[in-house]
Amino acid sequence: MQGLTIIVKKTAQLIAGMIFMYGIYVITHGHLTPGGGFAGGVIIAGSFILITLAFGSDVLKLIKEERGTTVVESLATIMVVLTGTAGFIFGTGYFFNNYLPKGVVGALISAGTLPLYNIFVGIEVAASIFIIFLSLIIFKEESQL
Amino acid sequence: MDLSISIILVFMIVGAIYSIHAKDLLSAVITCGIVGYGLVICFLLLKAPDLAIVQIVVETINLIIMVAVVLDSSREERYARPDSKGFVSATAVFVMMAVLLYFFYASASPLDKLGTSTLRMAGPYIEGAAAKTGSANLVTGVVFDFRGYDTMGEAVVLVTAVLGVLTILRLKGKK
Amino acid sequence: MTAYILCFILFLVGLYGVVIMRNLVKIAISVSIMEFSTFLFFALLGFIDGGVAPIVNPAEPDKIYVDPLPQALVLTAIVIGLATTALLMAVIIRLYRKYGTFDIREMKNLRG
Numbered sequence: 001m002q003g004l005t006i007i008v009k010k011t012a013q014l015i016a017g018m019i020f021m022y023g024i025y026v027i028t029h030g031h032l033t034p035g036g037g038f039a040g041g042v043i044i045a046g047s048f049i050l051i052t053l054a055f056g057s058d059v060l061k062l063i064k065e066e067r068g069t070t071v072v073e074s075l076a077t078i079m080v081v082l083t084g085t086a087g088f089i090f091g092t093g094y095f096f097n098n099y100l101p102k103g104v105v106g107a108l109i110s111a112g113t114l115p116l117y118n119i120f121v122g123i124e125v126a127a128s129i130f131i132i133f134l135s136l137i138i139f140k141e142e143s144q145l
Numbered sequence: 146m147d148l149s150i151s152i153i154l155v156f157m158i159v160g161a162i163y164s165i166h167a168k169d170l171l172s173a174v175i176t177c178g179i180v181g182y183g184l185v186i187c188f189l190l191l192k193a194p195d196l197a198i199v200q201i202v203v204e205t206i207n208l209i210i211m212v213a214v215v216l217d218s219s220r221e222e223r224y225a226r227p228d229s230k231g232f233v234s235a236t237a238v239f240v241m242m243a244v245l246l247y248f249f250y251a252s253a254s255p256l257d258k259l260g261t262s263t264l265r266m267a268g269p270y271i272e273g274a275a276a277k278t279g280s281a282n283l284v285t286g287v288v289f290d291f292r293g294y295d296t297m298g299e300a301v302v303l304v305t306a307v308l309g310v311l312t313i314l315r316l317k318g319k320k
Numbered sequence: 321m322t323a324y325i326l327c328f329i330l331f332l333v334g335l336y337g338v339v340i341m342r343n344l345v346k347i348a349i350s351v352s353i354m355e356f357s358t359f360l361f362f363a364l365l366g367f368i369d370g371g372v373a374p375i376v377n378p379a380e381p382d383k384i385y386v387d388p389l390p391q392a393l394v395l396t397a398i399v400i401g402l403a404t405t406a407l408l409m410a411v412i413i414r415l416y417r418k419y420g421t422f423d424i425r426e427m428k429n430l431r432g
Contacts, residue, residue, distance in 0.1 A: 026198070030282065030285050031279075031280040031281060031282050031285045031286075032280075032281045032282060032375075033282065033375070034194035034195045034198060034282065034284075034373065034375065035195060035198055035282075036195065036282070036284070036285045036288065036395070038199055038395055038396065038398075038399050039195065039198040039199045039202070041399075042199060042202040042203055042206065042399065042402075043202055045206070046202055046205065046206060049206065049209065053209075070311075073304070073307065074304075077300055077301070077304050080297060080300055081297065084293060084297060095293065095294070096289075096290065096293030096294065096297075098277075098278060098279075098290055102278070102279030103279055104279075105279055105280075105281055105376060105378050106281050106376075106377075106378050110279050110280075111278055111279040111280040111285075111286075112278070112279060113289075114278060114279075114280050114285060114286070114289050114290065117289040117296075118285070118289070121289075121296070121300060124300060124303070124304075125303065125399055128303050128304065128306075128307045128403065129206060129402065129403075131307050131310070131311070132210070132306075132307060132310050132403065132406045133206075133209070133210065135310055135311055135314045135410075136210060136213055136214070136310075136314065136406075136409075136410070136413070137213075138314070139314040139316065139410075139413065140213070140217065142316050143316065143417060146367070146369065147321075147322055147323050148322075150323045150364070151322045151323050151326055154323060154326040154327060154330065154360075155326065157330060157356075158326065158329060158330050158333060161330060161333045161334065161337075161353050162333055164349055164353075165333070165336070165337040165341060165346060165349065165350060170343070170345050170346075170422075173345065173346060173349060174345070174349065177349045177352065177353070180330075180352075180353055180356050181352075181356065184356050184359065184360060187360055187363070188363060191363045191364065191366075191367045191386070192367065192371060192372060192373045192374075192386045193363055193366075193373065193386065193391050193394075194373050195391060195395055196359075196363065196391055196394055196395060196398065199395060199398050199399065200359075200398055203398055203399065203401070203402045206402065207352070207402055207405055210405070210406055210409055211345070211348070211349075211405075211409060214345070214409045214412060214413045215345060218416055218422065219421075231340075234339060234340065235340060237339075238335070238336055238339045238340060241335075242332045242335065242336065245328075245332065245335075246325075246328065246329070246332065249325075249328045250325065253321070253324050253325070253328075254321075256324065258321065259321065259323055259324070259364060259367065261368070261369065267366070267387040267388075267389065270387075270388060270389055271374070271385050271387075271388065274376075274388070281375055281376045281377075281378075282374070282375050282376075283374035283375065283376065283385065283388040284374055284388045284391050284392050284395065286388075287388050287389055287392040288392045288395060288396065292392060292393075295393075295396070296396060299396040299397075299399070299400055302400055302403075303399065303400060303403050306400070306403035306404060306406070306407050307403065309407050309410075310406055310407055310410045313407075313410045313411060313414055314410050314413075314414065
């Protein structure tokens with residue numbers, strides 16, 4: 001896939017980092033401000049998609065990226081399930097038990113296991129959407145060969 | 146509130162009708178964005194900022210995927226001469242729409258007026274959520290604590306959809 | 321009440337597109353329109369007049385909040401909707417590569 005002109009490349013370089021940081025902010029403050037794992041994950045996937053569209057890439061490199069992203073997505077899904085199971089083991093015997101100390105409402109480190117769920121679900125959603133995009137691009141590239 | 150939501154909804158309906166009847170597939174896909182971005186404004190008016198943030202990003206990525214599919218095709222929808230079969234199905238769908246609209250009206254009239262929601266579970270969730278979960282954002286508290294099984298199921302559905310996409314779009318088999 | 325009726329009319333427009341249209345991309349668009357109207361109906365059900373967004377501020381405890389449960393249900397459904405739309409588009413692009421058309425009636429004639 002070919003990249004775009006140099007203006008688009010420079011603008012994408014400037015913007016993509018900020019979009020990525022905003023996604024991380026939305027995920028980590030998911031229990032305080034609007035947002036959360038689902039919203040932040042989609043935003044992070046958007047920053048990766050912007051970079052891929054602006055710079056273009058080789059098919060082999062795209063396939064390598066896709067393989068790595070699949071591993072990340074599977075690990076994040078396993079971590080979501082394991083965090084739910086940890087409530088069964090450490091808590092009082094039911095899944096999704098919020099067993100960590102709650103803290104003060106409104107502080108960044110609070111709400112027990114909710115920030116952990118936010119982070120893992122955010123990684124999973126970002127990886128899933130990026131895999132969908134990558135597989136579409138790879139399909140179009142391979143069928144043109 | 147009812148009035149402003151209704152005005153935006155009328156715009157969304159006009160956009161949807163145009164998008165279904167457009168000649169060029171690219172303009173149909175882009176006009177579908179009217180419905181999605183109008184939905185964002187509706188969510189903001191309905192005091193749901195979480196949904197607005199998700200919807201505005203999802204709609205953009207949705208447009209990227211649809212445009213990527215449409216761009217390398219012929220893009221033109223061929224004009225199909227209306228035949229008897231199409232006429233019968235059009236009549237059937239209009240009758241079905243009228244019947245469905247009547248039944249929706251009958252079942253929605255005992256519903257509360259817009260703005261006076263009295264769902265039974267709202268009270269306990271709002272009362273207990275901040276103290277029980279320690280989360281200031283009540284929606285996050287409901288999603289990951291009270292309805293944890295639901296969220297885990299959604300995560301698994303997402304993984305399944307990704308597996309389906311990977312299986313369908315694979316050209317060469319792997320060992 | 322008007323908003324409920326208009327929301328259902330949007331759903332009916334999507335249904336009309338699914339039944340009448342023969343172009344696969346148009347069918348995918350109609351399915352996503354039906355999804356959007358369902359999301360909006362859930363959000364309408366939870367709205368309370370004079371309510372604020374469901375984010376607790378410990379300094380001011382006495383406020384009316386909008387119902388968080390329908391929002392939580394819709395939040396996950398939006399992302400799933402993106403994934404299912406992408407799955408539909410994957411099937412469609414695969415069919416286009418095989419038959420060379422988006423029209424389902426032509427596809428039926430070309431089979432075999």
